[in-house]
Amino acid sequence: MSKPGPSSPQQRAPKGMRAKARPADRIFLGLSTGSAASIMVILAGVALFLIIQAVPAIMADWQNNPELNEGPTSGYANFWTYVGPLIFGTLFASAIALIIGAPIAIGIALFISHYAPRRLAGILGYLVDLLAAVPSIVFGLWGIIVIRPFLLPLSDWLNTYLGWIPFFGGTVSTTGSTILAGAVVLAVMILPIITSISREIFLQTPRLHEEAALALGATKWEMIKMAVFPYGRSGVISATLLGLGRALGETMAIALIISPAILVSVRMLTEGENSQTIAANIALNFPIATTLQREALIGTGLLLFVISLAVNMLARIIAGRAGKSALKKRKKMLAQLPPSDPSTVLAVDDVLAGRATAAQATTGAAAAIDGDETETSKEEREGNDA
Amino acid sequence: MSATISPTRQPTGPIANSLTSGQLPRFVEWYVLAGSLALSAVLLLLMGFNIAGWLVLAAVIYLIALGILSIVVENRRKATDRVVRGLVTVAFLLALAPLISTLFTVVANGIGAVNWNFITQTSGSTFNADTLEVTQQVGALQAIVGTLIITGIAALISIPIGILTAIYLVEYAKPGNWMARTVTFLVDVMTGIPSIVAGLFAFSLFTLIVGPKAFSGFSASVALSVLMIPIVVRSCEEMLRLVPGDLREASYALGVSKFSTITKIVLPTAIAGIVTGIMLAIARVIGETAPIFMAASFTDNFNANPFEGPMQTLPVMAYTGYKFPGQDIAASNDSAWGAALLLVILVVILNLIARVVAKVFAPKGSR
Amino acid sequence: MKLKNVAAVGSLALVTALALSSCASSGGDAGSTDSATPTSAAPTIDFASLSGTITAGGSSAQANAEAAWITAFTAQAKGVTINYDKSQGSGGGVTNWLAGSYDFAGSDSPLKDDQITQSQTLCGPGGALNLPVYLDGVAVIYNLAGVTDLNLSSATIAKIFSLQITTWNDPAIAADNPGVTLPSTPITTVTRSDGSGTTTNFTNYLSQTQPSIWTNAPGNAWPIAGSSAQQGGSGVVNTVKAGDGTIGYADHSAIGDLTAANVQVGTGTDFVAFSAEGASNAFTAAATTVDTGVEGDLAQKIDYTAITDADAYPIPLISYQILCTTFADEAQGELTKAFVSYVASDQGQQISAKNAGAAPIPADMLAQIATSLELVK
Secondary structure: OOOOOOOOOOOOOOHHHOOOOOHHHHHHHHHHHHHHHHHHHHHHHHHHHHHHHHHHHHHOOOOOOOOOOOHHHOOOOOHHHHHHHHHHHHHHHHHHHHHHHHHHHHHHHHHHHHHOOHHHHHHHHHHHHHHHHOOHHHHHHHHHHHHHHHHHHHHHHHHHHHOOOHHHOOOOOOOOOOHHHHHHHHHHHHHHHHHHHHHHHHHOOOHHHHHHHHHOOOOHHHHHHHHHHHHHHHHHHHHHHHHHHHHHHOOHHHHHHOOEEOOOOOOOOOOOOEEOOHHHHHHHHOOOOOHHHHHHHHHHHHHHHHHHHHHHHHHHHHHHHHHHHHHHHHHHHHHHOOOOOHHHHHHHHHHHHHHHHHHHHHOHHHHHHOOOHHHHHHHHHHHHHO | OHHHHOOOOOOOOOOOOOOOOOOOOOOHHHHHHHHHHHHHHHHHHHHOOOHHHHHHHHHHHHHHHHHHHHHHHOOHHHHHHHHHHHHHHHHHHHHHHHHHHHHHHHHHHHOOOOOHHHHHOOOEEEEEOOOOEEEEEOOOHHHHHHHHHHHHHHHHHHHHHHHHHHHHHHHHOOOOOHHHHHHHHHHHHHHOOOHHHHHHHHHHHHHHHHOOOOOOHHHHHHHHHHHHHHHHHHHHHHHHHOOOHHHHHHHHHOOOOHHHHHHHHHHHHHHHHHHHHHHHHHHHHHOOOHHHHHHOOOOOOOOOOOOOOOOOOHHHHHHHHHHOOOOOHHHHHHHHHHHHHHHHHHHHHHHHHHHHHHHHHOOOOOO | OHHHHHHHHHHHHHHHHHHOOOOOOOOOOOOOOOOOOOOOOOOOOOHHHOEEEEEEEEOOOOHHHHHHHHHHHHHHOOEEEEEEEHHHHHHHHHHHHHOOOOOEEEEOOOOOHHHHHHHHHHHOOOOEEEEEEEEEEEEEEEEOOOOOOOEEOHHHHHHHHOOOOOEOOOHHHHHHOOOOOOOOOEOEEEEEOOOOHHHHHHHHHHHHHOOOOOOOOOOOOOOOEOEEEEOHHHHHHHHHHHOOOEEEEEEHHHOOOOEEOEEEOOOOOOEEOOOHHHHHHHHHHHEEEOOOOOOOOOOEEEOHHHOOOOOOOOOEEEEEEEEEOOOOOHHHHHHHHHHHHHHOOHHHHHHHHHHHOOEOOOHHHHHHHHHHHOOOO
């Protein structure tokens, strides 16, 4: 895959000089390769299972099939008209959750890693981890007891003053079981995931880089922009994706809180126009469903699988692009710093070179998809050296 | 300062002393905060007061006021810095609210149910043959044992596979290797498996292997592993990548084998992050309900054998206690909250243990 | 109230005891000291000889009754363990049972035609039996400030739940409740978001009694968007409780301290509150056994329009235990048969009435179940 540094372990020395491979090495290599392979086997198993189960329902004639024509699956022309609104609902709910949750989560991670007093930081980090330990069923119950009534006045306010925006239109819910309430709870659920990983990554920023930036007269925020964010970018994106993965697949909390309907609607404050999500729909209807209906629900599960795959790939590509333009941006920013004497100019070069290495390491994940990434970084670095 | 060192650059006016000039007084942030809280209170009193609105409005006024003050007195860069500091703090406080609220809700509702009997008894019921009355006895022992066994086995399966895969991806696989690409891709795919599907998969798999009555704790563990492995791989991979290449090179330069480099240098350096990742993964799966009742079914009977028969877990107990309450609805809800509280306590304990372990193995360093 | 029920059950039991005099009590000391409720109708079960594990699951409606039955049964048959999985729901129960994972399934609806065909692969040519063992009612629950006693005609219920009536002071509601001051609060209807047997029963009731107002096909999923849809009976109950002007439907045994409306019987002027007796009377009046072609099968069809007496509750809810006539494992068959016959015994029905708020199944139906169970081997 990618190289951790310019002289990574993959850049092997000439054959004769290579360290002798000991038996432990071989066994370890075998074990780790085996583990990687086992993931392929497991996933192939799950995918095969999903496809075999889903195909009968996807292929079925939904209008004339007596089993599909009753209960939760009745009234749809085919599988796709059934699953379409569900896909929309899933993406919509997760998007709101991510928009609310991700910036706050990264903010908390920064606060813990760079702003809070050191002694407090440990405790705060632990508190946030605790949030991750709360099971989703509890979040669901908490959403019913606390969030639903809490959001009611806000919903009224939004509807009254901002009702002309489609998101806030419609008849305001009186019970509070809106997609907004669900998304807020989702946002709280993904907070600890994004925060914990981002925090670890921010803490790993080489101190030299941070100190170099500060020594050049950067304010704390500029230091974070120049040293911390570029170093942790791929990690933060990874963390956000994990959070998104949880949001997409979250079942119980959504199922408990939202009053769902299978339709496409962007309204966030209504009772009967909340787009249902795939996972919650499975959880709600699976127990009562007959065999073929269950297969239809598994088919929607297969689609969820495909969606999260697409979202992941998209994010990887975006991460790759961001990685490429990042170095240019940073050079520009350094140029904006106050004029400095020759010695600091040297330091700038040093920092840039060092950071290029780090950036190369962190954009490694993106390289998996975007093959020419490492090459680009290398060019950038050579440019800096020249 | 730069003017004195660099002779080519002549000062054109009075030199601004960037160390002292144009700085806001030290406690300005607190003054602004107090001011914005007061202003927000006044504004809201005119429109109708509520606490949440007051705090939010105060935060907005605070950020704007501080930004403007700083731009006027200091400069744009410092203003940005102050505003971001304010934003980050607000984000943190915002997150604290649901955290405290959730924990408070769980503790307040659960504390009444949790006592020594609740932990050490299995839930059961007694039958009075004379009055034909059934008395429920609350207890969570079977659920605690079930949770520990099922999650424990899932962790035993997932952690080695997850860490080894991450090591393969970071340390062994060559750039562009098809297998590494495929595995990274598949791990991404795996994070998208809906939990209920994982449960169905495990149940179907075990139905194929052991026949129709396939409910067992072990099959639930397999379902949880499917959910857990990708989380472990992803977080470990990320942490291993952050280990500086210099460390590896230094180790190789001393003639240390790759195996020893990984186990003695790379893993200990990343251990704090890896443990955090694993704890997140455990926390993620320990609270799952759907895959467990699909694969391990549900029971009120005590069962400590993961290979045979239905098994109860705390999240399923919380879920069923709320969704299918017994005749005494309040008592059912109480024991549901009790189970939820126990689950949180259990995770806290596991978290503490993991942190101690991480501390023991981590290299003595600055952070 | 409770005492009255017990007395009623007792008298019923007496009749049953006479009718089934051949069944002598041999259930150890179970209930033999209870003079008020003779248990001679308990089937001949040799509790001591039973051992093994029964795995079952399905309907959550009968879950509380199931828990009580299991406790009572295993208290007498010490060697038996029974697991009933209430988290699966009716569909899950039947699906798992058809796959052979369960010894019996709990379901709110009898097997459908294709399921009957499927069941023959599991049970052999004898097929499977749907045995109605649990009887309850669907309650229409509401929360309206200042109103503690509410009458609703079936037409009004249909209009409210199809969202044709939107405020509480609507003339239709006022007409059902002369003399009651109704506020102008908007109505929030609360329904189930998950598929449910309760929804099946309730929509069946609506479409049979008010076909011109309620035009949606009955089914286990709520067909109309625009109501507040909540997960589970507990979700509906909690949401109705938390709101003002809310109205919903739920199993009567699960409504807790909420107020249920009195429902109009037939087309008359009588409004009836739920009672166990009322549900039993409704069962007698409206339930007929469907001929499914399987010998001994007791799948019921309810004709809601036939419930016209003032002593019957208009929306009864039946839940079944479904089991094979022929078990692959004979010992397992004997064990399951013993449990189901205990459930369908007079004592079993008293236990569910006492501990789960259920209504007892009428005695003649219990006798039919006993006859059907003789086919099980």
